Amino acid sequence: MKLITFIILVALVTVVNAQETPIKKDSSVTVLDEVILIAVRKKKIETEMKMAVSVDEFLASSDNISFIKRGAYAWEPLLNNMSTERSTITIDGMHIFGACTDKMDPVTSYVESNNLSEIDITSGQEGSMHGATVAGSIDLKRKSTAFGLSKKWSGAYQTGFEFNNNQYFNLGNISYSSDKLVAEGSISYRKAENYYDGENNEVNHSQYDKFNTSVGIAYKTSPLSSIKVDAIFDKAKDVGFPALPMDLSLSRALITSAAYKQFFENKLIKVWDTKIYFNAVEHYMDDTTRPENLVHMDMPGWSTTYGLVSKINLKKENYASEIQLNAYDNLSIAEMRMYPQDRSERTMFAYSWPWVTTRYAGLSVNNSWDISKKSLLNFGGTFGVNYNYSKYVDFNWIFNPGASQKKTRFLPNLYTSYQLNIADFNFSVGGGYGHRAPSVSEGYGYYIYNSFDRYDYIGNPDLKNEISYEANASAGFKNNKGSIQAKINYFYIQNYIIGRILSLGSPMNYQSVGVKGYTSLDYASLFNFSLNTKYTIFKKLHWKGMLTYARGLDDNKNNLPFIRPLSYQTSLHYSFKNLGLFTSLNGDLKQINYSPEYGEDETPSYTNWNISADYTFYINNYRTVLQVGAENLFNEFYSTYADWGNIPRMGRNVFTSIKINF
């Protein structure tokens, strides 16, 4: 393990050294430049409403993402209304696992909007490219600067203030591009105080403080090959989680990788891209900020991952294929130490993740075949092997006597889809089949307190693979005035893993009411529907609308938890010369299909009205955008179906920001 750290360190230093050598102009580099330029992502991490969004806010603009919110920070993204165990979340294909047993740190909390270029969301089994999944995959794409840009130096600086929670932020990024060398870096700092809800009450413990920085250096080793090393360092401290009985005192992540890319000219193989990576996450919770807690408890967690991603792209005539090898090794550790009221007494200690190793290796193939100009067939799959090992298996044996300490699972994933375009219409149908292994908590968790239903959760190492059968379809129409697109998908999930009340054992955590064990339901089913429309009313005025609906049922036809009720979003965008105006209305209808069994109650409907205005001007030829706006203009008091413990959301929030590009 130390060895790999060392190798990455050496690689970084080597590249840094390489920059010192004089760079010779090379005229035969155009091929590589062209290919790399294609890969340059034009998208930006911003929404029409707000240019200085957090990663979470950006994700929220997608129609198949919803969030469980435990406060103002680090929202847990739900893809197709399924929690993070059922999706794979990666950064440039790299696997990272949060170190918090209470899901305070989804992977999305370790990046910042100014080091990302876009977020790739793939629904269902098509997302199995990066690893076994049920819901799909979310791949956070890092910014990557092309070689040999005409503008050697470029960058952006953004600052702003949000009035509701006194949040200020400073985001800066810079890049250097020459024919042989690319260097880029970003730095950001956000700090927010408690926010106020729609009744102007302060929501205690909702502050946060986040620092994030990244560096990337790429060096062209030949006209057709390059190496690249990347690192992200993220540090969050003093983060409040109003919905939980404890806060975060410190969380740090180091995410590093070294990649080699080789292009091929006039061959079947176009690109071979290989990357080794290492990331380490540490997470320290703190409950001393909560005087109402009679028991003080330390709950540190660590997660370390080493991995490899190697990918080749093949293309011949109307056929393209992508073959990817994925392998990683993760060690997750979480401890709990309780302090007795009489501090001279002995503390009490247990592991909530008893040193759980997860190893995964999977080979994926993605094929795309242009059958004709009108139709396209995508098909592919992954064959993966998943291995788990629990070092202190004694903990698991208390509730599961004789459970396996080592467990190997085979995880196949398959999908196919057919797309057809006829004139202005497009249609697609698809299907998928796939397995996933239980997560560390589901398999090996030990007295993990869930403050939503107030149960302590116990994992079971011998849970069966969750097996998903999936069908999806879409239909759309598009012309130069507007578009409409409807999508549906249906998941039938065998051995659906969920917590069920155990009759044995008694709770350990102070606020807990009982013990639940992760068990498999015979099956559960999930249905998602979305409708997206766009219309250009006249040249400068655009309208957009979005409608989503979902329903999830268990094998007794009871509702599954965290399924979004009917939700809508409608927005108007008007631009005139350098001025842009935006207004939107979004909300959820009443949550009728809630799940009392899993701690949910009926959530009333809500509507938010938002407005913003931006103005673009130039300071010394530097393009500058100034924006002001307000979210929840009516100052509506509300909480959504997925707000942990029904904590109220933020009330009216006036925001301002300015961005300078140079």
Next chain:
Amino acid sequence: MKTLHFIVIVLFVVATSCTIDKTDFEAEISVETTEYVDFKEAASVTTGNYTISIEALNGTFYKGYNEIHLKIFNKQTGENLEDLEVNFLPILTDTNGNKVSCPHKYNLDYDTSEGYYLGYSVFTSESDASANWKLYINFIDNNQTHSVNQIISVEKQTNMNLNMTSFTGNNNEQYFIALISPQKPRVAENELVAGIYKYNQPTNVGGVFPDPSQFSYSIVQGHTLLLDPRMPEPSMGNHSSPNNKNLTQQSDSLYYGVVNYTMTGNWTLNFIFQNQDGQVIKGTEVPTDFTPGIEGAKSELYIDILF
């Protein structure tokens, strides 16, 4: 460039070094428990040509259950004496001269494979200025009885997992329960082993001291010890564990059960002691509710442990 080097290296050192050290779990458990596996000589007596060596774990007699290994050596012939009749009797004398004993094995059996006489003694108190323990040992070699006695020191039991309790049952008999294993429990399923003994009231007037009929103890046969382990600390709210098994007697006369400890710390083993007919001799049921902030109620028969 040098600064970039520096930054890269610092970044690595910062992030690969943790702010809080991970707990060393083995060390964590060892804080409160010492495990002794080696028998060493705890006392020796010489009489005539004979040397008697008494071995106990760690070469020390502790309050609670002590397995005794006894060897008799003939200095003249240089041989270990096997298969003799050997009697073993521990006696506690207080400042007033009152003499009592404790659960013990009176007739020691010779273990041929191990080469010693095997017995046990459950010392009910520690030696101190006001009370001393003395071992009375008889053996018959060549039809001649040899009697020796030796003052020993019984030390405080430092490992709470080897605690003992003595009590008077509802039937007015005097009982003793001594924990034998595990010495070093784990956060796991642990096999729990205890010895259960009873004082036999003398039926006749005592003869010449030490008259074994006045100091008779026996192993309780075929009873059951119902087990309910709980964490008494108020912050633990009467926390318990699943999958525990009551203690029943096995072929070696000791009582075996299963206790699960869900975390390290203070635990109370709450017992209900029942005879063959299921009648309660001692012990009360404890509440099973989760009551955060309130110290857990204990059975009237319990042993506290700590690890």
